[in-house]
Amino acid sequence: MQALYLPLVRYWLARFPGLGKEIDDLVQDVLVVLVHELPSFERRRHGAFRAWLRQITINRVRTWWRTQLKQPQAQLGEESEQLLSQLEDPNSDLSRQWDQQHDRHVLQRLLAAVKADFEPCPWQAFTRIALDGLSLAEAARELQLSESAVAQAKFRVLKRLREEAGDFLS
Numbered sequence: 224m225q226a227l228y229l230p231l232v233r234y235w236l237a238r239f240p241g242l243g244k245e246i247d248d249l250v251q252d253v254l255v256v257l258v259h260e261l262p263s264f265e266r267r268r269h270g271a272f273r274a275w276l277r278q279i280t281i282n283r284v285r286t287w288w289r290t291q292l293k294q295p296q297a298q299l300g301e302e303s304e305q306l307l308s309q310l311e312d313p314n315s316d317l318s319r320q321w322d323q324q325h326d327r328h329v330l331q332r333l334l335a336a337v338k339a340d341f342e343p344c345p346w347q348a349f350t351r352i353a354l355d356g357l358s359l360a361e362a363a364r365e366l367q368l369s370e371s372a373v374a375q376a377k378f379r380v381l382k383r384l385r386e387e388a389g390d391f392l393s
Contacts, residue, residue: 228254231328232280235321239284239303252283273325274313281310329388337383344368345376352377 232253236246256279266272309317338346351362363370
């Protein structure tokens with residue numbers, strides 16, 4: 224879990240002015256909450272996990288700032304408050320950007336994790352269809368395989384990706 228989400232959460236926290244060296248502590252706070260609360264998480268719709276992770280991140284940043292505001296000369300800053308507000312709004316461009324980056328990040332990690340489980344030919348068949356958008360017939364022609372072999376390769380890779388991803392693929 225940590226290896227998967229640490230770089231993504233760190234990237235988003237780095238966008239907040241004024242965090243600086245506190246980013247690593249906040250990332251760890253987010254991951255602690257994530258691990259602690261994960262057993263009670265219930266996915267009720269597509270994208271629920273990434274929205275939940277986004278909200279945990281927002282809450283940890285707000286908590287940190289509330290603590291800092293009790294310190295002399297600490298202030299939240301208008302830009303950071305606007306970022307938090309935009310992230311909280313599930314219909315904002317920033318929230319959609321979070322969702323897209325989350326999905327892209329998770330997909331890249333999953334692909335890297337399972338690629339070694341496959342020979343080059345089935346992997347290429349999968350990538351040509353699923354990632355590059357070729358039709359089954361085009362991929363079969365290009366790879367000089369039967370359409371059935373290409374479809375089977377795609378099925379096997381997708382099955383392995385789902386196993387690796389668990390509930391987080393959605």
